[in-house]
């Protein structure tokens with residue numbers, strides 16, 4: 001199937017000369033949740049802003065629904081809902097008015113039943129006559145989503161949807177995003193929270209210093225880059241790894257009480273029973289065995305570190 005968004009060779013140099021994006025290529029598939037994961041300043045907001053037509057690219061092309069955003073701005077923009085990083089609505093407008101007005105901006109005819117449904121879905125219905133200034137932070141975030149959904153977009157961009165949001169609200173937001181996906185919306189969210197990408201995304205794009213370092217299915221990413229570790233807690237400390245065990249990738253902890261075997265998570269060939277037998281043959285006794293798999297966090301930290 002044709003990607004719903006195609007980004008080709010996209011670069012952005014701001015007026016200052018600073019290169020915020022460097023030759024970015026990215027396909028976004030219909031119906032997926034893609035997380036753009038990267039540290040502050042990586043270029044996430046710049047990338048979203050270009051796709052949404054707020055910032056102009058210095059080089060490259062963006063297709064939305066198969067059409068060029070430059071030559072088909074109105075059609076492509078109307079497919080997109082954008083939830084910006086910052087709240088920028090008139091504080092004295094009511095919830096109902098601001099959401100209805102957002103729909104009108106896209107030339108859509110009024111549809112009170114739809115606005116009601118959106119507000120109900122976002123638990124804002126009982127606030128519909130309240131002024132924005134009276135809303136809590138979490139409500140304001142939901143209001144931004146309501147505005148972005150008001151013209152029935154097929155694609156929703158959420159720029160750092162949970163930055164500075166407490167844990168409970170974050171979980172609510174995640175659930176909401178899943179519901180939106182189930183209703184058929186393609187979702188692109190940016191985040192610098194690894195946990196959020198790990199929790200939410202079907203695919204993860206890692207962006208750092210204006211470059212997309214990789215884009216991969218989340219599970220594949222964990223499988224490919226993840227490491228597994230088998231840790232043996234010994235009953236007696238060792239001075240060195242016994243000679244008979246050099247065939248295994250074993251490391252001894254500084255105090256000699258733990259032997260650690262590290263292997264790629266994708267490698268099913270590590271002969272764990274053989275290793276245990278070899279340990280027993282070498283006269284070693286252990287009181288506990290522990291296995292761990294690296295998290296997305298470990299993987300991410302390594303990726304970003306390698307790039308610097």
Ligand SMILES: Nc1ncnc2c1ncn2[C@@H]1O[C@H](COP(=O)(O)OP(=O)(O)O)[C@@H](O)[C@H]1O
Nearest residue numbers: 014016018020039040041042043044045046047
């Ligand atoms: N209008 C601008 N003029 C100059 N530099 C900018 C402008 N907007 C963003 N930048 C710079 O571009 C880089 C990427 O910014 P941004 O896309 O906001 O990153 P992110 O959203 O990943 O934190 C940052 O170093 C930022 O300072």
Ligand SMILES: [Mg+2]
Nearest residue numbers: 044045085160
């Ligand atoms: Mg940003």
